[in-house]
Amino acid sequence: MRIGRTAEQVWELVGDPTRISEWFDGIESATVEGSTRTVLTASGMSMPETIVTNDSLQRRFQYRIGTALFREHLSTIDVFDLGDGTSLVSYAADADPAVMALVIAGAAGASLRHLREILEGEG
Amino acid sequence: MGRKILLVTTDQQRYDTLGVNGGVIARTPVVDGLASQGFRYERAVPQSVVCMPSRSTILTGQHPSTHGVWMNGVPLPLDAPSVAALLRENGYRTALIGKAHFEPFLDPFTRFTENALAATGTVPSGGEHRGFEHLELATHGSAGQLHYARWLRANHPEAAAMFYPALDADLEVNSAGGGETGAPQVHVNHVPRGWYHTDWVADHTIAWLDSLRSGDDWFAWMSFPDPHHPWDPPQSEMSRVDWRQVPLPVGYPVDRSEREAILDAKPRHWKMWYEGRLVSNFEAPPKWVPATLTTDQVREVNARNAVECELIDEAVGRVMDAIAARGWEHDVDVIFTTDHGEFQGDFGLLFKGPYHVESLMRLPLIWRPALSSRPTPGVVSTPVGLVDLAPTIASIAGIDRAGWMQGSVLAKPSETTHEGVLTEWDSELYGVDVHLRTVSTSEWVCTAYKPGTLYDGSEGELYNLAEDPLQRVNLWDDPARRADRDDLLSLLGELRPPERRPRLDLEAPV
Numbered sequence: 001m002r003i004g005r006t007a008e009q010v011w012e013l014v015g016d017p018t019r020i021s022e023w024f025d026g027i028e029s030a031t032v033e034g035s036t037r038t039v040l041t042a043s044g045m046s047m048p049e050t051i052v053t054n055d056s057l058q059r060r061f062q063y064r065i066g067t068a069l070f071r072e073h074l075s076t077i078d079v080f081d082l083g084d085g086t087s088l089v090s091y092a093a094d095a096d097p098a099v100m101a102l103v104i105a106g107a108a109g110a111s112l113r114h115l116r117e118i119l120e121g122e123g
Numbered sequence: 124m125g126r127k128i129l130l131v132t133t134d135q136q137r138y139d140t141l142g143v144n145g146g147v148i149a150r151t152p153v154v155d156g157l158a159s160q161g162f163r164y165e166r167a168v169p170q171s172v173v174c175m176p177s178r179s180t181i182l183t184g185q186h187p188s189t190h191g192v193w194m195n196g197v198p199l200p201l202d203a204p205s206v207a208a209l210l211r212e213n214g215y216r217t218a219l220i221g222k223a224h225f226e227p228f229l230d231p232f233t234r235f236t237e238n239a240l241a242a243t244g245t246v247p248s249g250g251e252h253r254g255f256e257h258l259e260l261a262t263h264g265s266a267g268q269l270h271y272a273r274w275l276r277a278n279h280p281e282a283a284a285m286f287y288p289a290l291d292a293d294l295e296v297n298s299a300g301g302g303e304t305g306a307p308q309v310h311v312n313h314v315p316r317g318w319y320h321t322d323w324v325a326d327h328t329i330a331w332l333d334s335l336r337s338g339d340d341w342f343a344w345m346s347f348p349d350p351h352h353p354w355d356p357p358q359s360e361m362s363r364v365d366w367r368q369v370p371l372p373v374g375y376p377v378d379r380s381e382r383e384a385i386l387d388a389k390p391r392h393w394k395m396w397y398e399g400r401l402v403s404n405f406e407a408p409p410k411w412v413p414a415t416l417t418t419d420q421v422r423e424v425n426a427r428n429a430v431e432c433e434l435i436d437e438a439v440g441r442v443m444d445a446i447a448a449r450g451w452e453h454d455v456d457v458i459f460t461t462d463h464g465e466f467q468g469d470f471g472l473l474f475k476g477p478y479h480v481e482s483l484m485r486l487p488l489i490w491r492p493a494l495s496s497r498p499t500p501g502v503v504s505t506p507v508g509l510v511d512l513a514p515t516i517a518s519i520a521g522i523d524r525a526g527w528m529q530g531s532v533l534a535k536p537s538e539t540t541h542e543g544v545l546t547e548w549d550s551e552l553y554g555v556d557v558h559l560r561t562v563s564t565s566e567w568v569c570t571a572y573k574p575g576t577l578y579d580g581s582e583g584e585l586y587n588l589a590e591d592p593l594q595r596v597n598l599w600d601d602p603a604r605r606a607d608r609d610d611l612l613s614l615l616g617e618l619r620p621p622e623r624r625p626r627l628d629l630e631a632p633v
């Protein structure tokens with residue numbers, strides 16, 4: 001997703017694990033303790049996650065969801081500087097069962113559109 | 124005061140499951156009776172053979188290319204047109220009770236209104252969703268976030284585990300077999316009949332109708348999840364049909380070599396699926412191999428399907444009785460149909476997929492106009508489409524056909540219908556993409572294959588319905604039929620609808 005804001009501006013929001021509820025559809029809130037993030041979904045489900053990477057130099061954020069829905073999961077968000085005042089945000093999901101990768105990627109796609117609306121709407 | 128409208132849909136029901144359409148297994152006197160008072164359509168064709176695109180066509184009156192739901196898992200945009208919204212704007216009370224499926228079911232973040240609504244009630248925030256002021260939703264079992272599943276778990280928690288788990292541990296369509304033959308998606312369900320979703324849908328439709336004032340105009344979409352798999356009707360009802368006595372479908376080639384020769388003559392994904400070498404779509408169990416299907420399994424699936432059809436028929440009867448009790452029996456138009464068909468043994472297959480033959484594309488469709496309009500009963504034998512439902516519903520309500528609608532008001536007997544009706548298929552799953560465009564005419568079913576993983580765009584299927592009603596002989600490459608094929612491809616081009624751009628994202632498998 002190309003966003004008309006600098007990588008620094010995008011990373012300010014994406015790189016803060018407590019602010020995921022501002023842009024990821026269906027997440028109501030998030031709390032972080034050490035490397036554990038716990039998100040509360042719109043259905044009231046509490047979903048624990050492990051933060052694997054939060055690298056502000058590479059602008060890479062990786063996390064694993066740790067619920068019974070997944071045998072394995074890793075999502076990776078990268079923010080790339082395009083050098084012209086815009087940025088490219090990539091969201092990749094790997095999961096077992098593979099079906100859940102489709103579900104996560106679907107939610108992420110909609111959420112990246114939401115992220116762009118939020119950031120570009122900030123003027 | 125206008126005419127009231129009851130739209131009854133089922134899920135994945137074949138044309139020949141109704142007695143009035145020649146069905147010999149299920150007894151369907153209620154729907155047969157509606158047909159005897161109104162119009163019965165012998166060639167009702169869906170615009171997609173899977174749920175979400177087809178249901179979106181019913182609601183929007185548009186083809187999948189236009190409303191944008193190109194495969195299951197693509198949510199219908201919230202700004203898509205809706206005939207329910209049109210009716211509501213014109214003073215109608217509106218409800219959808221049962222299976223909606225305009226939005227994906229697999230939704231762990233509860234992003235979609237259909238999945239979120241049951242936690243808060245039956246009235247969406249803002250007062251409506253897609254034009255419906257009241258929604259009570261259900262799907263095929265006890266899992267998930269919809270109203271029926273929550274109701275069952277809250278009121279009869281012991282029943283939740285009685286249903287077949289539609290998905291397996293990999294969250295793919297379950298291939299586990301059961302019943303007496305081990306057929307896939309067959310399961311002995313000891314849920315009491317009154318707790319089963321078919322009666323629940325009817326009960327809640329009746330309750331909503333009872334909440335209305337007698338002078339209200341209303342549009343109720345009563346949407347049964349059956350007879351879609353899993354085939355797990357209440358076991359208490361299974362004595363209605365002895366599966367051992369069920370005749371094999373005429374479309375089921377009993378002899379294996381004959382069956383495989385028929386499949387060999389079709390484009391290659393037919394045989395690849397049959398042999399378990401290809402999974403092209405999410406709608407059939409990927410771990411099940413159709414070549415393993417036995418004649419007894421075909422009989423048991425068809426028996427269970429028939430029981431589900433009988434329960435639906437009786438549920439429709441209860442709703443019709445409730446309508447009569449309100450004094451509305453002469454003022455209600457009833458439309459009965461489904462979203463797409465089911466193989467049920469044809470070609471040695473079950474379920475559905477990118478296979479554009481009448482097993483999946485010939486649907487039951489009955490329109491019983493309000494008796495106050497004094498309809499002359501009859502039969503329409505030429506093709507119509509589900510895309511025609513929205514303009515028909517608007518017409519019943521006395522509303523002009525909206526510009527966004529692509530169909531026409533359903534033809535009455537002796538009226539002219541379309542020259543051809545379009546059905547589309549697009550799927551992309553796990554690296555396999557398939558794209559079909561089909562035109563159905565009075566005489567032909569012609570499918571052009573667009574380029575994809577398996578095809579280069581030169582392939583196709585052509586069947587002459589008079590000579591080959593079971594669509595076993597593919598005439599696509601027959602030089603003697605080249606002119607017919609060219610004419611049909613030309614018609615297919617003329618029917619091509621405007622495409623929604625950019626293409627919508629796939630957001631879940633189903």
